[in-house]
Amino acid sequence: MSAEGAIGVLPQDIVLDAHRTVSDMLGAKEIRAALRRIEGGVGSPADFDVVGSDWDIDERCRAMLGRLGLAIDDLDRPLGAVSGGEATLLALAGLLLSGPGTLLLDEPTNNLDAAHRRYLYDVIAGFGGTVLVVSHDLELLERVGATAELRDGQIRLFGGPYSHYREVIDVEQQAAREMVADAKNNLRKQRGELIDAQTKVDRKARYGKQMAANKRASPLVLGMWKNSSQVTAGKLRGAHQAAVEDARGVLDSAEALLRDDDAIRIDLPDSAVPPRREVLVGLAFSGGELEIVGPERIGIVGRNGAGKTTLLRTIMDSDGLRVPVAYLPQRLDIFDDAETLAEAVSAAAPEADQQDVRAHLARLLFRGRAGDKEIGSLSGGERLRAALAVVLFRRPAPQLLILDEPTNNLDLDSVESMVDALGTWPGALVIVSHDEGFLNRVGIDRRVEL
Numbered sequence: 001m002s003a004e005g006a007i008g009v010l011p012q013d014i015v016l017d018a019h020r021t022v023s024d025m026l027g028a029k030e031i032r033a034a035l036r037r038i039e040g041g042v043g044s045p046a047d048f049d050v051v052g053s054d055w056d057i058d059e060r061c062r063a064m065l066g067r068l069g070l071a072i073d074d075l076d077r078p079l080g081a082v083s084g085g086e087a088t089l090l091a092l093a094g095l096l097l098s099g100p101g102t103l104l105l106d107e108p109t110n111n112l113d114a115a116h117r118r119y120l121y122d123v124i125a126g127f128g129g130t131v132l133v134v135s136h137d138l139e140l141l142e143r144v145g146a147t148a149e150l151r152d153g154q155i156r157l158f159g160g161p162y163s164h165y166r167e168v169i170d171v172e173q174q175a176a177r178e179m180v181a182d183a184k185n186n187l188r189k190q191r192g193e194l195i196d197a198q199t200k201v202d203r204k205a206r207y208g209k210q211m212a213a214n215k216r217a218s219p220l221v222l223g224m225w226k227n228s229s230q231v232t233a234g235k236l237r238g239a240h241q242a243a244v245e246d247a248r249g250v251l252d253s254a255e256a257l258l259r260d261d262d263a264i265r266i267d268l269p270d271s272a273v274p275p276r277r278e279v280l281v282g283l284a285f286s287g288g289e290l291e292i293v294g295p296e297r298i299g300i301v302g303r304n305g306a307g308k309t310t311l312l313r314t315i316m317d318s319d320g321l322r323v324p325v326a327y328l329p330q331r332l333d334i335f336d337d338a339e340t341l342a343e344a345v346s347a348a349a350p351e352a353d354q355q356d357v358r359a360h361l362a363r364l365l366f367r368g369r370a371g372d373k374e375i376g377s378l379s380g381g382e383r384l385r386a387a388l389a390v391v392l393f394r395r396p397a398p399q400l401l402i403l404d405e406p407t408n409n410l411d412l413d414s415v416e417s418m419v420d421a422l423g424t425w426p427g428a429l430v431i432v433s434h435d436e437g438f439l440n441r442v443g444i445d446r447r448v449e450l
Contacts, residue, residue: 008100012107014087018080022072023061025079025090026097031057032075064093069119084111085304089120096123105133109140110408113304114434136412138162138437169259176257183251190247270397272426273323279400279428281320285311287450292400297429299439302450308432311450312402315430323428326391326398330405330432332383337376341366341386344375348393357393364389365417381414388421399427406431407438418442 023029031054034047054060058075065072068089082090088111095103103124109117121143124131135141141162149156149165158165272295273279279292286307292298300308309330316325335344345357352360361371364385378386384406392398407415415438422429422442433439439447 006098006100007102007104008095008098010088010092010095010103010105010108012110014084014091016079016082016087018078020079021075022077022079022082022090023075025087026061026064026075026094028057028061028075028097060097061093064097065090067119067123068093069116083304085113085116088112089116092120092123096127101129103127103129103131103133105131105135107135107137108133109135109137109434111304112434113306114301114436115303117434136407136410136415137435138415138441139435140437142437172257173259176254179254180251180258183247183254187244187247187251190243194241194244268392268397268426271392271399271401273399273428277399278322280315280318281322283315283318283320285314287448290315290448292428292430295426295428297443297445298431299444299447300430300432300450301434301439301447306450308450309404311448312404312430312432315402321400323399324394324396325400325402326394327402328384328387328391328404328406330408332387335375335383335386335390337374339375340372341375341389342371344386344390345371345393348390349395351395352393360393361389364421381410381417384410384414384418400430401425401427402430404432405434407433407435 017024021029023032030050031052034043034050035055035057037043037047038051051057061075062073070086070089070093072086072090079087079090088108092105092108105124108120112120117137117139121140124133124140125143131144133140133144141147144161145159147158147160147162147165149158158168275294277294279294279296281291283290290311300311302308312327315321316327339347341361342354342357345361346352346354349357358371361367366373366382366385366389373382375383375386392401406418410418419438419441429442431439431442431444
């Protein structure tokens, strides 16, 4: 099954045919069928050619599935019974069995729980060829040898993991901000000098007119003085205007280095929770009892199917909930797609005026006419921000924010925006996520593992 030197591609969305089997997904169906015919005594020379050196194909397939944490012993199992995460790992197993020299992986951890992510990390680390991965999984991005940024149609390579890339960009942006400040000061200075020069020229012109009016010099002398003054004034004005244009050009160049990746701001004082305020008390669940006090940040982790979303719903329905709550579901199906953003936010707090609605949208980076977009036209990252805008605008103001897999299907810039946004959230926080890097960056205080 080896195709050393070939490129194996793992797409983000794995399309499954429910009538096919695990063996099909692994690319082993024909080899296994030929092997069965040979073992049954009805094999042909063509069957031996198909099997080649893959006499241990069943063992190799099961071993690869085990390496990826898949407890699938029946290679004839239909794919209709396979989950999204299992489909991703099966597709990867098939690629690895084919022996490629290069792997191209598009968001490989999107549907994986924490345990299966660790299996995938180990398999990638042990791969002998080149791996190129597109991902917003911060833990995976800390395991790479180099980071490539695609921006404005150009690609730039940074040696080291994502944290090194962020350090480089942060240093560059600080330097760019300082350059912009210096350039603005210089432009202000050059404009002031141009005004001063113009004032001197005007004063000299008025003096010449007074001399002519009072006939203090002959017409010949006045004419020579006027011509000389005009030449000098033109040179002076031209020099200062050139300096102003140069300063403006330097400012434009400096501002071009600044990135416009604005941060979401959640500055909602009514959502703040005092340190000893009871948020949730006496919630019994299969893993024990859960209490939340003050602005705690809790991460709920566990395998797919362990009941994480069920626990979130139990929290929201609990009699022990002591504060208003805002909930963002995993599917973000809380909208009428025909509504505009402004309409959806207004519906969340009908008593609010439009100025407050627009200001709130601007904090979530929907500025100006962006508030008039129909929700159905939004990208994944925009839809998440829209959902935040709606649930956080409700009254009374929420003091507990509950998020179910908030980074699923987001690009890295959107994940960064989410990290920044949650960094300014003043209330209590409960997050379900498989992304350990994301949980660490938002400052989780403790984890509840199911």
